[in-house]
Amino acid sequence: MKSNLEEKFKSAFDEFELPYNPQAWNVLSNKLDLVSPVKPKTTTRFFGKSMLYIGAAVVTLAIVGAIFYYKNSEKQKITTQLAQENQIVESNESKAGSQTKETTNITANKQEHVASSTTTSQTVQQTGNKSNQEVHKTVEVEKEHTISKVGTGNGSASDSKPRETTTVIPTENNKPIKPEVEQIAFIFPELDANLCENTIISFANKNNTELTIVSPSGKQQTIQAHKSANIHLTEAGTYTFVSPKTKTSTTFIVKEIPKVDFQVNTESKYENGIPTTVLEALTNDGNLEWTIENNKNQVGETAVAHFYKRGNYNVTLTQKNSNGCVSSTSKSVFIEEDYNLMAPTAFVPNSTDSRKNKFIPYALTIRNTDFKMYIIDPHSGTVIFETESREGWDGYDKNTKQLVDTNKSFVWKVVLVTPEPNEQKEYSGVVTRL
Protein backbone atom coordinates (compact mmCIF):
# COMPACT_ATOMS: atom_id res chain seq x y z
CA MET A 1 0.00 0.00 0.00
CA LYS A 2 1.32 3.39 -0.96
CA SER A 3 2.07 5.85 1.79
CA ASN A 4 0.57 9.28 1.99
CA LEU A 5 3.72 10.82 0.57
CA GLU A 6 3.82 8.40 -2.31
CA GLU A 7 0.20 9.06 -3.15
CA LYS A 8 0.80 12.79 -3.14
CA PHE A 9 3.60 12.46 -5.64
CA LYS A 10 1.79 9.97 -7.80
CA SER A 11 -1.34 12.07 -8.04
CA ALA A 12 0.70 15.24 -8.60
CA PHE A 13 1.93 13.79 -11.88
CA ASP A 14 -1.43 12.44 -13.01
CA GLU A 15 -2.43 15.36 -15.17
CA PHE A 16 0.78 17.32 -15.12
CA GLU A 17 2.40 18.13 -18.41
CA LEU A 18 4.68 20.82 -19.74
CA PRO A 19 3.80 23.16 -22.64
CA TYR A 20 4.57 22.06 -26.17
CA ASN A 21 7.73 23.31 -27.79
CA PRO A 22 7.42 23.34 -31.61
CA GLN A 23 11.19 23.64 -31.99
CA ALA A 24 11.53 20.24 -30.39
CA TRP A 25 9.73 18.66 -33.31
CA ASN A 26 12.17 20.17 -35.78
CA VAL A 27 15.02 18.55 -33.91
CA LEU A 28 13.25 15.23 -33.74
CA SER A 29 12.26 15.45 -37.39
CA ASN A 30 15.89 15.86 -38.36
CA LYS A 31 16.85 12.89 -36.23
CA LEU A 32 14.11 10.81 -37.77
CA ASP A 33 15.36 11.72 -41.21
CA LEU A 34 18.66 10.20 -40.24
CA VAL A 35 17.42 7.02 -38.65
CA SER A 36 14.19 6.52 -40.55
CA PRO A 37 14.08 8.44 -43.82
CA VAL A 38 10.71 8.96 -45.44
CA LYS A 39 9.95 6.18 -47.90
CA PRO A 40 10.79 6.84 -51.53
CA LYS A 41 7.15 6.25 -52.40
CA THR A 42 6.22 9.60 -50.97
CA THR A 43 8.99 11.28 -52.85
CA THR A 44 7.94 9.69 -56.11
CA ARG A 45 4.38 10.81 -55.66
CA PHE A 46 5.48 14.31 -55.01
CA PHE A 47 7.89 14.21 -57.86
CA GLY A 48 5.06 13.14 -60.15
CA LYS A 49 3.16 16.21 -59.13
CA SER A 50 6.20 18.35 -59.53
CA MET A 51 6.74 17.07 -63.00
CA LEU A 52 3.17 17.93 -63.84
CA TYR A 53 3.68 21.43 -62.57
CA ILE A 54 6.98 21.83 -64.31
CA GLY A 55 5.48 20.48 -67.50
CA ALA A 56 2.65 22.98 -67.27
CA ALA A 57 5.18 25.70 -66.67
CA VAL A 58 7.11 24.64 -69.71
CA VAL A 59 4.01 24.69 -71.87
CA THR A 60 3.03 28.04 -70.51
CA LEU A 61 6.44 29.42 -71.13
CA ALA A 62 6.43 28.02 -74.61
CA ILE A 63 3.17 29.83 -75.32
CA VAL A 64 4.48 33.02 -73.80
CA GLY A 65 7.63 32.62 -75.79
CA ALA A 66 5.67 32.18 -79.01
CA ILE A 67 3.70 35.34 -78.35
CA PHE A 68 6.86 37.20 -77.63
CA TYR A 69 8.40 35.82 -80.78
CA TYR A 70 5.71 37.18 -82.99
CA LYS A 71 5.14 40.45 -81.15
CA ASN A 72 8.60 41.55 -80.26
CA SER A 73 11.54 40.50 -82.29
CA GLU A 74 13.93 42.17 -79.86
CA LYS A 75 12.94 39.75 -77.21
CA GLN A 76 13.47 36.75 -79.40
CA LYS A 77 16.85 36.11 -77.87
CA ILE A 78 15.42 36.09 -74.42
CA THR A 79 12.59 33.86 -75.45
CA THR A 80 15.04 31.42 -76.90
CA GLN A 81 16.98 31.61 -73.75
CA LEU A 82 13.85 30.93 -71.73
CA ALA A 83 13.19 27.83 -73.71
CA GLN A 84 16.76 26.72 -73.17
CA GLU A 85 16.52 27.38 -69.50
CA ASN A 86 13.32 25.50 -69.23
CA GLN A 87 14.94 22.63 -70.98
CA ILE A 88 17.73 22.82 -68.51
CA VAL A 89 15.30 22.84 -65.63
CA GLU A 90 13.40 19.97 -67.11
CA SER A 91 16.58 18.11 -67.77
CA ASN A 92 17.70 18.68 -64.23
CA GLU A 93 14.40 17.58 -62.85
CA SER A 94 14.54 14.46 -64.92
CA LYS A 95 18.00 13.70 -63.79
CA ALA A 96 17.13 14.56 -60.27
CA GLY A 97 14.83 11.59 -60.40
CA SER A 98 13.63 11.09 -56.89
CA GLN A 99 14.99 14.33 -55.54
CA THR A 100 12.74 15.33 -52.71
CA LYS A 101 10.09 17.92 -52.47
CA GLU A 102 12.13 19.69 -49.85
CA THR A 103 14.90 20.42 -52.28
CA THR A 104 12.48 21.46 -54.97
CA ASN A 105 10.65 23.77 -52.67
CA ILE A 106 13.83 25.32 -51.53
CA THR A 107 14.60 26.01 -55.17
CA ALA A 108 11.19 27.51 -55.69
CA ASN A 109 11.42 29.80 -52.75
CA LYS A 110 14.95 30.91 -53.18
CA GLN A 111 15.51 34.38 -54.43
CA GLU A 112 17.02 35.13 -57.72
CA HIS A 113 20.37 33.46 -57.25
CA VAL A 114 19.13 30.00 -57.73
CA ALA A 115 22.03 29.25 -59.99
CA SER A 116 24.29 29.34 -57.01
CA SER A 117 21.92 27.63 -54.63
CA THR A 118 21.25 24.02 -53.81
CA THR A 119 20.11 22.89 -57.22
CA THR A 120 22.29 20.52 -59.14
CA SER A 121 25.73 21.44 -60.30
CA GLN A 122 24.67 21.04 -63.88
CA THR A 123 22.35 24.00 -63.55
CA VAL A 124 25.09 26.02 -62.01
CA GLN A 125 27.48 25.32 -64.80
CA GLN A 126 25.11 26.00 -67.63
CA THR A 127 23.58 29.11 -66.25
CA GLY A 128 26.97 30.33 -65.26
CA ASN A 129 27.71 31.10 -68.90
CA LYS A 130 24.86 33.52 -69.22
CA SER A 131 24.73 37.17 -68.34
CA ASN A 132 23.37 38.11 -64.97
CA GLN A 133 20.30 39.66 -66.47
CA GLU A 134 19.46 36.57 -68.41
CA VAL A 135 19.94 34.34 -65.51
CA HIS A 136 17.80 36.43 -63.24
CA LYS A 137 15.02 36.61 -65.66
CA THR A 138 14.98 32.97 -66.40
CA VAL A 139 14.86 32.12 -62.74
CA GLU A 140 12.13 34.55 -61.98
CA VAL A 141 9.91 33.03 -64.58
CA GLU A 142 10.55 29.60 -63.35
CA LYS A 143 9.95 30.68 -59.81
CA GLU A 144 6.65 32.34 -60.52
CA HIS A 145 5.26 29.40 -62.35
CA THR A 146 6.40 26.91 -59.86
CA ILE A 147 5.05 28.80 -56.90
CA SER A 148 1.80 29.42 -58.60
CA LYS A 149 1.24 25.78 -59.35
CA VAL A 150 2.26 24.56 -55.96
CA GLY A 151 0.11 27.14 -54.29
CA THR A 152 -3.00 26.03 -56.10
CA GLY A 153 -2.32 22.36 -55.85
CA ASN A 154 -3.74 19.93 -53.37
CA GLY A 155 -0.44 19.08 -51.81
CA SER A 156 -0.39 17.57 -48.41
CA ALA A 157 0.17 19.59 -45.29
CA SER A 158 3.84 18.76 -45.30
CA ASP A 159 4.13 19.73 -48.93
CA SER A 160 3.68 23.33 -47.96
CA LYS A 161 6.46 23.18 -45.46
CA PRO A 162 9.79 23.53 -47.10
CA ARG A 163 12.54 22.21 -44.94
CA GLU A 164 16.13 23.12 -45.17
CA THR A 165 17.34 19.64 -44.70
CA THR A 166 19.94 17.66 -46.51
CA THR A 167 18.66 14.28 -45.55
CA VAL A 168 18.33 12.99 -49.07
CA ILE A 169 21.58 12.95 -50.91
CA PRO A 170 21.51 12.61 -54.69
CA THR A 171 23.87 10.02 -56.00
CA GLU A 172 25.20 9.26 -59.40
CA ASN A 173 21.97 7.45 -60.14
CA ASN A 174 20.00 10.26 -58.59
CA LYS A 175 18.52 7.93 -56.04
CA PRO A 176 18.43 8.95 -52.43
CA ILE A 177 20.96 7.36 -50.20
CA LYS A 178 19.49 6.05 -47.04
CA PRO A 179 21.88 7.17 -44.34
CA GLU A 180 23.45 4.09 -42.93
CA VAL A 181 22.42 3.32 -39.41
CA GLU A 182 24.85 0.87 -38.03
CA GLN A 183 23.37 -2.02 -36.18
CA ILE A 184 25.39 -3.27 -33.26
CA ALA A 185 26.08 -6.90 -33.83
CA PHE A 186 27.61 -9.12 -31.27
CA ILE A 187 27.61 -12.72 -30.34
CA PHE A 188 25.99 -12.83 -27.01
CA PRO A 189 24.01 -15.96 -26.31
CA GLU A 190 20.78 -15.54 -24.41
CA LEU A 191 20.93 -11.87 -23.59
CA ASP A 192 18.01 -12.17 -21.23
CA ALA A 193 19.34 -15.18 -19.43
CA ASN A 194 21.40 -15.08 -16.31
CA LEU A 195 24.72 -13.46 -16.81
CA CYS A 196 26.73 -13.50 -13.69
CA GLU A 197 29.59 -11.52 -12.35
CA ASN A 198 33.08 -12.87 -12.77
CA THR A 199 32.48 -14.77 -15.96
CA ILE A 200 34.33 -14.41 -19.23
CA ILE A 201 32.32 -13.98 -22.39
CA SER A 202 33.60 -13.88 -25.92
CA PHE A 203 32.16 -11.11 -28.05
CA ALA A 204 32.58 -10.71 -31.77
CA ASN A 205 32.27 -7.26 -33.24
CA LYS A 206 30.84 -7.78 -36.70
CA ASN A 207 30.56 -4.10 -37.39
CA ASN A 208 32.70 -2.03 -39.62
CA THR A 209 33.51 0.23 -36.73
CA GLU A 210 34.70 -0.31 -33.21
CA LEU A 211 32.42 -1.36 -30.43
CA THR A 212 32.87 -0.20 -26.86
CA ILE A 213 31.78 -2.06 -23.79
CA VAL A 214 31.22 0.08 -20.72
CA SER A 215 31.15 -1.62 -17.34
CA PRO A 216 28.82 -0.53 -14.52
CA SER A 217 31.66 1.45 -12.95
CA GLY A 218 32.49 3.13 -16.24
CA LYS A 219 35.46 1.06 -17.33
CA GLN A 220 35.63 0.84 -21.08
CA GLN A 221 36.93 -1.82 -23.36
CA THR A 222 36.95 -1.49 -27.10
CA ILE A 223 36.64 -4.24 -29.66
CA GLN A 224 37.95 -3.25 -33.05
CA ALA A 225 35.93 -3.81 -36.18
CA HIS A 226 35.62 -7.46 -37.15
CA LYS A 227 37.55 -8.59 -34.11
CA SER A 228 36.65 -10.77 -31.18
CA ALA A 229 37.57 -10.30 -27.58
CA ASN A 230 37.11 -12.12 -24.33
CA ILE A 231 35.48 -9.82 -21.84
CA HIS A 232 35.78 -10.55 -18.17
CA LEU A 233 32.58 -9.43 -16.51
CA THR A 234 34.15 -8.42 -13.25
CA GLU A 235 31.29 -6.28 -12.01
CA ALA A 236 27.65 -6.78 -11.24
CA GLY A 237 25.28 -4.24 -12.72
CA THR A 238 24.45 -2.86 -16.11
CA TYR A 239 26.93 -3.10 -18.94
CA THR A 240 26.45 -1.06 -22.07
CA PHE A 241 27.48 -1.73 -25.61
CA VAL A 242 28.12 1.53 -27.39
CA SER A 243 28.82 2.16 -31.00
CA PRO A 244 30.82 5.39 -30.84
CA LYS A 245 30.20 6.08 -34.48
CA THR A 246 26.42 5.88 -34.50
CA LYS A 247 25.87 6.71 -30.85
CA THR A 248 23.61 3.70 -30.59
CA SER A 249 23.77 1.46 -27.59
CA THR A 250 22.24 -1.47 -25.86
CA THR A 251 22.56 -2.78 -22.37
CA PHE A 252 22.63 -6.02 -20.47
CA ILE A 253 22.67 -6.82 -16.81
CA VAL A 254 25.27 -8.85 -15.05
CA LYS A 255 23.97 -10.24 -11.82
CA GLU A 256 25.74 -10.39 -8.56
CA ILE A 257 27.39 -13.64 -7.58
CA PRO A 258 27.02 -14.90 -4.03
CA LYS A 259 29.66 -14.19 -1.45
CA VAL A 260 30.80 -17.54 -0.22
CA ASP A 261 33.04 -18.50 2.67
CA PHE A 262 33.42 -21.30 5.21
CA GLN A 263 35.47 -22.22 8.22
CA VAL A 264 37.03 -25.40 9.50
CA ASN A 265 35.87 -26.38 12.95
CA THR A 266 38.77 -27.89 14.80
CA GLU A 267 36.97 -28.55 18.05
CA SER A 268 35.93 -32.05 17.22
CA LYS A 269 38.74 -34.28 15.95
CA TYR A 270 37.14 -37.69 16.15
CA GLU A 271 33.60 -38.86 15.99
CA ASN A 272 32.84 -42.50 16.76
CA GLY A 273 36.49 -43.32 16.50
CA ILE A 274 36.82 -41.85 13.02
CA PRO A 275 38.84 -38.72 12.29
CA THR A 276 36.33 -35.98 11.55
CA THR A 277 36.69 -32.45 10.32
CA VAL A 278 33.58 -30.29 10.49
CA LEU A 279 33.15 -27.65 7.79
CA GLU A 280 30.79 -24.76 8.41
CA ALA A 281 29.53 -22.27 5.80
CA LEU A 282 29.78 -18.65 6.90
CA THR A 283 27.36 -17.45 4.23
CA ASN A 284 23.99 -18.73 3.24
CA ASP A 285 22.48 -17.16 0.17
CA GLY A 286 21.09 -20.12 -1.68
CA ASN A 287 22.15 -23.67 -2.32
CA LEU A 288 25.40 -24.90 -0.84
CA GLU A 289 27.42 -27.80 -2.14
CA TRP A 290 30.67 -29.12 -0.77
CA THR A 291 33.41 -30.68 -2.80
CA ILE A 292 35.90 -32.52 -0.65
CA GLU A 293 38.89 -33.87 -2.48
CA ASN A 294 36.94 -33.99 -5.76
CA ASN A 295 33.98 -35.75 -4.18
CA LYS A 296 30.70 -33.85 -4.45
CA ASN A 297 28.65 -35.61 -1.91
CA GLN A 298 27.35 -33.15 0.62
CA VAL A 299 24.99 -30.22 0.58
CA GLY A 300 23.90 -27.82 3.26
CA GLU A 301 25.41 -25.37 5.67
CA THR A 302 27.73 -27.91 7.29
CA ALA A 303 29.69 -30.86 6.05
CA VAL A 304 31.96 -33.41 7.64
CA ALA A 305 35.13 -34.74 6.14
CA HIS A 306 37.25 -37.74 7.19
CA PHE A 307 40.92 -37.35 6.47
CA TYR A 308 43.01 -40.39 7.45
CA LYS A 309 46.48 -39.23 6.48
CA ARG A 310 48.60 -36.29 7.46
CA GLY A 311 48.65 -33.57 4.83
CA ASN A 312 46.66 -30.91 3.02
CA TYR A 313 43.19 -31.54 1.67
CA ASN A 314 41.28 -29.32 -0.73
CA VAL A 315 37.75 -28.33 0.22
CA THR A 316 35.48 -26.26 -2.02
CA LEU A 317 32.17 -24.73 -1.14
CA THR A 318 29.95 -23.80 -4.07
CA GLN A 319 26.98 -21.56 -3.62
CA LYS A 320 24.14 -20.75 -5.99
CA ASN A 321 22.08 -17.70 -5.08
CA SER A 322 18.57 -16.62 -5.97
CA ASN A 323 19.92 -14.87 -9.09
CA GLY A 324 20.99 -18.23 -10.37
CA CYS A 325 24.59 -17.14 -10.08
CA VAL A 326 27.21 -19.49 -8.73
CA SER A 327 30.46 -18.85 -6.98
CA SER A 328 32.77 -20.99 -4.96
CA THR A 329 35.70 -20.76 -2.64
CA SER A 330 38.34 -23.32 -1.86
CA LYS A 331 40.50 -23.84 1.18
CA SER A 332 43.24 -26.20 2.07
CA VAL A 333 42.67 -28.13 5.28
CA PHE A 334 45.82 -29.34 7.00
CA ILE A 335 45.72 -32.58 8.97
CA GLU A 336 48.56 -32.79 11.43
CA GLU A 337 48.93 -36.53 11.92
CA ASP A 338 48.11 -39.87 10.41
CA TYR A 339 45.12 -41.65 11.81
CA ASN A 340 46.14 -44.90 13.45
CA LEU A 341 43.02 -46.16 15.15
CA MET A 342 43.82 -44.01 18.18
CA ALA A 343 46.09 -46.76 19.43
CA PRO A 344 48.05 -46.34 22.72
CA THR A 345 51.78 -46.90 22.60
CA ALA A 346 52.02 -48.85 25.88
CA PHE A 347 50.01 -50.92 28.30
CA VAL A 348 50.43 -52.39 31.80
CA PRO A 349 49.07 -55.95 32.06
CA ASN A 350 49.43 -56.00 35.82
CA SER A 351 47.49 -52.79 36.36
CA THR A 352 44.14 -52.90 38.05
CA ASP A 353 42.97 -50.12 35.76
CA SER A 354 40.98 -51.87 33.06
CA ARG A 355 41.76 -49.03 30.64
CA LYS A 356 45.47 -49.75 30.86
CA ASN A 357 45.88 -53.44 31.43
CA LYS A 358 45.00 -54.53 27.89
CA PHE A 359 46.10 -53.33 24.53
CA ILE A 360 43.45 -52.41 22.02
CA PRO A 361 43.45 -49.45 19.65
CA TYR A 362 40.77 -47.26 21.15
CA ALA A 363 38.93 -46.67 17.87
CA LEU A 364 38.24 -50.38 17.55
CA THR A 365 36.25 -50.34 20.77
CA ILE A 366 33.72 -47.88 19.39
CA ARG A 367 33.83 -48.22 15.64
CA ASN A 368 31.17 -50.13 13.86
CA THR A 369 33.40 -52.58 12.07
CA ASP A 370 34.75 -56.07 12.67
CA PHE A 371 38.51 -56.55 12.62
CA LYS A 372 41.34 -58.95 13.26
CA MET A 373 44.31 -57.88 15.35
CA TYR A 374 47.73 -59.51 15.41
CA ILE A 375 50.59 -59.01 17.90
CA ILE A 376 53.98 -59.81 16.41
CA ASP A 377 57.35 -60.31 18.09
CA PRO A 378 59.61 -58.03 16.09
CA HIS A 379 62.68 -60.11 16.79
CA SER A 380 61.33 -63.47 15.68
CA GLY A 381 58.63 -62.17 13.38
CA THR A 382 56.16 -64.63 14.83
CA VAL A 383 52.60 -63.85 15.77
CA ILE A 384 52.30 -64.23 19.51
CA PHE A 385 48.66 -63.19 19.73
CA GLU A 386 45.64 -62.65 17.53
CA THR A 387 42.04 -61.72 18.24
CA GLU A 388 38.77 -60.46 16.77
CA SER A 389 37.52 -59.34 20.16
CA ARG A 390 37.28 -55.79 21.42
CA GLU A 391 38.81 -57.05 24.67
CA GLY A 392 42.24 -56.68 23.09
CA TRP A 393 45.58 -58.23 24.09
CA ASP A 394 46.23 -59.07 27.77
CA GLY A 395 50.02 -59.34 27.35
CA TYR A 396 50.29 -63.12 27.10
CA ASP A 397 52.22 -64.93 24.38
CA LYS A 398 49.85 -67.55 22.98
CA ASN A 399 52.78 -69.82 22.19
CA THR A 400 54.54 -69.77 25.61
CA LYS A 401 51.41 -69.00 27.64
CA GLN A 402 53.59 -66.50 29.52
CA LEU A 403 53.38 -62.76 29.98
CA VAL A 404 55.79 -61.05 27.70
CA ASP A 405 58.78 -59.33 29.20
CA THR A 406 58.43 -55.80 30.52
CA ASN A 407 59.70 -52.86 28.55
CA LYS A 408 59.62 -54.93 25.41
CA SER A 409 58.02 -53.54 22.28
CA PHE A 410 55.79 -55.46 19.92
CA VAL A 411 54.27 -54.75 16.57
CA TRP A 412 50.51 -54.72 16.26
CA LYS A 413 48.58 -55.03 13.05
CA VAL A 414 44.86 -54.57 12.51
CA VAL A 415 42.89 -55.55 9.46
CA LEU A 416 39.47 -53.94 9.21
CA VAL A 417 36.63 -55.92 7.75
CA THR A 418 34.59 -52.92 6.66
CA PRO A 419 36.73 -49.82 6.42
CA GLU A 420 35.11 -46.47 5.74
CA PRO A 421 35.08 -45.06 2.25
CA ASN A 422 38.55 -43.83 1.29
CA GLU A 423 40.00 -45.52 4.37
CA GLN A 424 42.82 -47.98 4.26
CA LYS A 425 42.11 -51.50 5.36
CA GLU A 426 45.21 -52.22 7.45
CA TYR A 427 46.85 -50.34 10.28
CA SER A 428 49.94 -51.13 12.30
CA GLY A 429 52.05 -49.73 15.06
CA VAL A 430 54.26 -50.47 18.03
CA VAL A 431 53.20 -51.08 21.61
CA THR A 432 55.43 -51.51 24.67
CA ARG A 433 54.59 -53.73 27.58
CA LEU A 434 55.26 -51.83 30.80
Added chain:
Amino acid sequence: MDLQKVIEGCLKNDRRYQERLFQLYYGNLLVVALRYISDRDTAEEVLQNGFIKIFEKLDAYDFKGSFDGWTRRIVANTAIDYIRKSKKDPILSDSDTDFVNHTYDPMEESEDLQNLMLKGDQALEAIQKLSPAYRTVFNLYVIENFSHKEIAEKLGISEGTSKSNLAKAKLNLKNMLTQQFAKIQK
Protein backbone atom coordinates in the same frame (compact mmCIF):
# COMPACT_ATOMS: atom_id res chain seq x y z
CA MET B 1 -7.80 12.89 -35.19
CA ASP B 2 -8.19 9.77 -33.15
CA LEU B 3 -5.18 8.07 -31.65
CA GLN B 4 -5.47 4.88 -33.63
CA LYS B 5 -5.37 6.78 -36.88
CA VAL B 6 -2.33 8.70 -35.69
CA ILE B 7 -0.59 5.48 -34.73
CA GLU B 8 -1.41 3.88 -38.06
CA GLY B 9 -0.01 6.92 -39.81
CA CYS B 10 3.14 6.68 -37.74
CA LEU B 11 3.46 3.03 -38.68
CA LYS B 12 3.65 4.18 -42.29
CA ASN B 13 6.50 6.47 -41.29
CA ASP B 14 4.39 9.47 -42.18
CA ARG B 15 5.96 12.58 -40.67
CA ARG B 16 2.62 14.37 -40.32
CA TYR B 17 1.29 11.69 -38.01
CA GLN B 18 4.58 11.41 -36.19
CA GLU B 19 4.47 15.13 -35.54
CA ARG B 20 0.92 14.83 -34.32
CA LEU B 21 1.85 12.07 -31.92
CA PHE B 22 4.78 14.12 -30.74
CA GLN B 23 2.48 17.08 -30.11
CA LEU B 24 0.06 14.92 -28.18
CA TYR B 25 2.59 13.31 -25.88
CA TYR B 26 5.42 15.79 -25.68
CA GLY B 27 4.27 17.57 -22.54
CA ASN B 28 3.50 14.42 -20.61
CA LEU B 29 6.57 12.47 -21.64
CA LEU B 30 8.91 15.38 -21.05
CA VAL B 31 7.79 15.27 -17.43
CA VAL B 32 8.71 11.59 -17.37
CA ALA B 33 12.18 12.35 -18.69
CA LEU B 34 12.60 15.23 -16.24
CA ARG B 35 11.62 12.99 -13.36
CA TYR B 36 14.76 10.98 -14.08
CA ILE B 37 17.08 13.64 -15.47
CA SER B 38 17.11 17.06 -13.95
CA ASP B 39 18.91 18.84 -16.76
CA ARG B 40 16.34 20.19 -19.19
CA ASP B 41 18.45 19.92 -22.35
CA THR B 42 19.48 16.38 -21.52
CA ALA B 43 15.91 15.46 -20.73
CA GLU B 44 14.82 16.86 -24.08
CA GLU B 45 17.48 14.76 -25.78
CA VAL B 46 16.36 11.67 -23.91
CA LEU B 47 12.80 12.44 -24.90
CA GLN B 48 13.83 12.69 -28.55
CA ASN B 49 15.53 9.32 -28.35
CA GLY B 50 12.51 7.94 -26.54
CA PHE B 51 10.25 9.08 -29.35
CA ILE B 52 12.52 7.48 -31.92
CA LYS B 53 12.16 4.21 -30.01
CA ILE B 54 8.42 4.70 -29.78
CA PHE B 55 8.21 5.09 -33.55
CA GLU B 56 10.48 2.12 -34.08
CA LYS B 57 8.54 -0.12 -31.73
CA LEU B 58 5.05 1.01 -32.64
CA ASP B 59 4.41 -2.12 -34.64
CA ALA B 60 4.69 -4.06 -31.39
CA TYR B 61 1.89 -2.06 -29.78
CA ASP B 62 -1.32 -4.06 -29.96
CA PHE B 63 -3.86 -1.36 -29.01
CA LYS B 64 -4.88 -3.39 -25.96
CA GLY B 65 -2.91 -1.87 -23.12
CA SER B 66 -2.67 1.78 -22.22
CA PHE B 67 -0.77 3.61 -24.92
CA ASP B 68 0.08 6.34 -22.42
CA GLY B 69 1.64 3.82 -20.10
CA TRP B 70 3.47 2.13 -22.96
CA THR B 71 5.06 5.39 -24.09
CA ARG B 72 5.93 6.36 -20.52
CA ARG B 73 7.73 3.09 -19.98
CA ILE B 74 9.79 3.55 -23.13
CA VAL B 75 10.82 7.06 -22.16
CA ALA B 76 11.57 5.97 -18.59
CA ASN B 77 13.73 3.12 -19.86
CA THR B 78 15.51 5.46 -22.23
CA ALA B 79 16.22 7.80 -19.34
CA ILE B 80 17.53 4.97 -17.17
CA ASP B 81 19.76 3.79 -19.98
CA TYR B 82 21.10 7.30 -20.30
CA ILE B 83 21.84 7.55 -16.58
CA ARG B 84 23.64 4.22 -16.63
CA LYS B 85 25.86 5.28 -19.48
CA SER B 86 26.57 8.82 -18.55
CA LYS B 87 27.85 8.60 -15.00
CA LYS B 88 29.96 6.34 -12.94
CA ASP B 89 27.66 3.81 -11.44
CA PRO B 90 25.10 6.31 -10.18
CA ILE B 91 22.46 3.74 -9.49
CA LEU B 92 24.53 1.40 -7.43
CA SER B 93 26.30 3.86 -5.25
CA ASP B 94 25.39 7.05 -3.60
CA SER B 95 27.39 9.38 -1.50
CA ASP B 96 24.54 11.11 0.25
CA THR B 97 25.26 11.44 3.90
CA ASP B 98 22.35 13.66 4.81
CA PHE B 99 20.41 10.80 6.26
CA VAL B 100 22.86 9.24 8.61
CA ASN B 101 21.11 10.48 11.70
CA HIS B 102 17.59 10.22 10.40
CA THR B 103 15.09 7.44 10.35
CA TYR B 104 12.05 7.38 8.17
CA ASP B 105 8.73 7.43 9.97
CA PRO B 106 5.74 7.09 7.65
CA MET B 107 3.35 8.12 10.44
CA GLU B 108 5.15 11.38 10.87
CA GLU B 109 4.62 12.39 7.30
CA SER B 110 0.85 12.21 7.49
CA GLU B 111 0.75 14.66 10.36
CA ASP B 112 3.05 17.20 8.80
CA LEU B 113 1.95 17.04 5.24
CA GLN B 114 -1.62 15.91 5.22
CA ASN B 115 -2.85 19.39 4.34
CA LEU B 116 -0.29 20.01 1.64
CA MET B 117 -1.68 19.93 -1.88
CA LEU B 118 1.25 18.95 -4.02
CA LYS B 119 1.25 20.33 -7.54
CA GLY B 120 3.00 18.74 -10.48
CA ASP B 121 5.70 21.36 -10.79
CA GLN B 122 6.40 21.20 -7.06
CA ALA B 123 6.63 17.43 -7.18
CA LEU B 124 8.95 17.57 -10.17
CA GLU B 125 11.17 20.16 -8.56
CA ALA B 126 11.46 18.10 -5.40
CA ILE B 127 12.25 14.88 -7.23
CA GLN B 128 14.89 16.59 -9.31
CA LYS B 129 16.71 17.57 -6.14
CA LEU B 130 17.20 13.94 -5.20
CA SER B 131 20.40 12.16 -6.09
CA PRO B 132 20.15 9.97 -9.20
CA ALA B 133 20.20 6.78 -7.16
CA TYR B 134 17.32 7.81 -4.91
CA ARG B 135 15.44 9.53 -7.71
CA THR B 136 15.57 6.51 -9.98
CA VAL B 137 14.31 4.07 -7.38
CA PHE B 138 11.62 6.48 -6.20
CA ASN B 139 10.35 6.95 -9.74
CA LEU B 140 10.34 3.27 -10.53
CA TYR B 141 8.65 2.24 -7.30
CA VAL B 142 6.22 5.07 -6.65
CA ILE B 143 5.33 6.37 -10.09
CA GLU B 144 5.99 3.39 -12.36
CA ASN B 145 4.75 0.83 -9.80
CA PHE B 146 7.65 -1.57 -10.07
CA SER B 147 8.33 -3.91 -7.19
CA HIS B 148 11.64 -3.83 -5.38
CA LYS B 149 12.49 -7.16 -6.94
CA GLU B 150 11.84 -5.79 -10.41
CA ILE B 151 13.81 -2.65 -9.66
CA ALA B 152 16.70 -4.73 -8.38
CA GLU B 153 16.74 -6.73 -11.59
CA LYS B 154 16.33 -3.67 -13.75
CA LEU B 155 19.13 -1.71 -12.13
CA GLY B 156 21.37 -4.60 -11.20
CA ILE B 157 21.22 -3.81 -7.51
CA SER B 158 20.00 -5.79 -4.53
CA GLU B 159 16.45 -5.54 -3.23
CA GLY B 160 17.89 -4.21 0.00
CA THR B 161 19.57 -1.35 -1.81
CA SER B 162 16.35 -0.59 -3.61
CA LYS B 163 14.40 -0.45 -0.37
CA SER B 164 17.06 1.60 1.32
CA ASN B 165 17.22 4.10 -1.53
CA LEU B 166 13.45 4.42 -1.54
CA ALA B 167 13.33 5.09 2.18
CA LYS B 168 16.06 7.69 1.90
CA ALA B 169 14.39 9.29 -1.09
CA LYS B 170 11.13 9.57 0.80
CA LEU B 171 12.82 10.98 3.84
CA ASN B 172 14.57 13.55 1.72
CA LEU B 173 11.35 14.47 -0.08
CA LYS B 174 9.49 14.70 3.16
CA ASN B 175 12.06 17.11 4.54
CA MET B 176 11.87 19.21 1.42
CA LEU B 177 8.09 19.33 1.49
CA THR B 178 8.01 20.07 5.17
CA GLN B 179 10.23 23.07 4.62
CA GLN B 180 8.07 24.15 1.73
CA PHE B 181 4.95 23.66 3.83
CA ALA B 182 6.43 25.75 6.59
CA LYS B 183 7.08 28.57 4.13
CA ILE B 184 3.50 28.39 2.93
CA GLN B 185 2.23 28.48 6.51
CA LYS B 186 4.22 31.62 7.21
